[in-house]
Amino acid sequence: xQHEDIMKWLVNWYxxxxxxxxxxxxxxxxxxxxxxxxxxxxxISETDLTTKKFDIIDIxxxxxxxxxxxxxxxxxxxxxxxxxxxxxxQIFKNWAESN
Numbered sequence: 001x002q003h004e005d006i007m008k009w010l011v012n013w014y015x016x017x018x019x020x021x022x023x024x025x026x027x028x029x030x031x032x033x034x035x036x037x038x039x040x041x042x043x044i045s046e047t048d049l050t051t052k053k054f055d056i057i058d059i060x061x062x063x064x065x066x067x068x069x070x071x072x073x074x075x076x077x078x079x080x081x082x083x084x085x086x087x088x089x090q091i092f093k094n095w096a097e098s099n
């Protein structure tokens with residue numbers, strides 16, 4: 001159920017930014033990596049997150065269980081192992097909702 005909840009939250013976050021203009025220039029991209037893993041890019045341009053501080057997250061548990069998240073060029077960048085996609089999305093959600 002947690003995985004469905006984070007996806008529902010992400011859809012709602014994206015929809016909340018769609019104003020007829022934002023979605024034409026910005027959005028969310030999820031790509032696979034060849035090690036295997038994931039790369040998640042979430043544009044934060046023209047959102048209330050552009051000036052919000054984000055501390056780099058770098059967790060390496062094993063070759064398949066790792067997470068690296070940062071902000072680069074007004075974009076949340078999440079890289080992770082094959083089973084860590086939910087964790088990266090949760091990191092973004094926690095940061096976006098924090099004070």
